[in-house]
Amino acid sequence: MEKVSGNNFDKGFAQWLDYQQAPWGKLRYRVAQANLRQHLPPSPARILDLGGGNGLDSILLVKLGYTAVLIDFSLEMVVQGQKLAAQEQVSDQISFEVGDATQFVAGEQFDIILCHNLLQYVGNVTAVLQNIHQMLRPGGIFSFIITNPHTETLAYALRDYDLVAAKENLNKSTKYVETFDTHIQRYTDDELKSMLQNCGFTLLEQYGIRAICDFMADNERKFDPDFYEQLEQLETAVSNKHPYKLLARFYHFVCQK
Template sequence: MIERNAAPVRGAESFDQGVSAWQEWQEAPWGRLRYAVAQAGLAGHLGASGAGPLRVLDLGGGDGGDAVWLAARGHRVTIADYAPAMLATAARRAASAGVADRVICAETDVAALPGELASGDFDLVLCHGLLPYTTDTSGTLGTALGALRPGGLLSVIAMNRHSEALRSAVRTMDPDVVLRALDARTAHTELFDAELRMHTAEELTSALHGLGCGEVHHYGIRVFCDYIPDDVLKSDPAYYARLERLEIAAAGREPYKHTARLLHLIMRKPGPAAGGGS
């Protein structure tokens, strides 16, 4: 079901036009690893909580890659995104998976959530891949925390700035390119023709502490994948299976997580531990 809570937001068109390319990326080895490793990390925290069905808010959740996985596990998920074609794809995806009754698609600007989404009633909030597209990091994290009830879980995925120079070295073998990458704060993506802002786990952890969060758990996503130059080999099923096992095993390990292409932070909002869906 799609609910429209705001007028169309400028910029949504670029995401809608990239739906097909985005789905191709998701099906590529690096895209599959992004979801597999994130799901493994999140499952560890959800399992430890002993929670029953949760109320989940997926900020900038696009075509439902995370939402449908959670809905298939019995949780009730609201996707908040301003790109209508992405949301329509998410609705079809949920229907195909038989979980349409547990997924709501809300067409809204994450920076101006309607009251029913910002009211602090959610058990789990996802902020996966949203920070690279916003200039207001603290404001976005504050919005995510504001939607959580006390004791609720927040999951953040962002591009890791520490990975850029290493990735450039492997991919270009050009010292001049790598030198520029040392101070780069953005990376261009052809997928949506955008400059993506990169962050570090240290910066985001500091911002979350400033917003009142306690312990922040840090994981890396694609610790080794982006430094293996043979992209064709990664598509071999047997090789991919081995690579996925490696990536899941390395996600939380020092020092490897610090140079992963993506950083994954999981923390609880201060307050009583979440017990279950409301």
């Protein structure tokens, strides 16, 4: 994998914001929150959001009474996260730091650690998972979201009718991400589950996020509020069910130490 830096994410911020505001971006955050709420300890509790970007996940959580520390190596993400926290009037509950998540070692242990769509950009995933395990208090909750390579193959074929791309995609271990101009590493859920287990985590539940939306070609319809509402309800209903969770755009593992 090529070296990726905060600069890649600074430059991609405008496109990232468009994604977050689109129905498929909204679904990613809404379904993740619904999954997480099944497992979180009652507030007050301390959250560490590693590679937390502009803070959408943790800002939603601090509104429930938690406090959070967000670490990200993109200055633009951090600045935009601080602005969003101010707009949402939660600045006193969340602090933002510019830092490298692969090097970060906190002086405290956290009740909840989020690592959402970070580890596909990182070379040594096991080292980061081991570090997360150390920073989590015994009994604490670890929420881990990462891309599912199988969905891309299916979406090329079923949504785009691009069978050549689907076939080419089958055995690729990396994928180019235009928004951040870099390649990501891809892992199957078996590989990820074995890494989690080897690092000492107990898997409480495996979810999938966006098992339906990404196979629908008609993006316009997803902007219709009534259609979106039904889609979100369906996505939430299938997020922990076989076989849907195995086909969803993102794997979401909720673990305990």
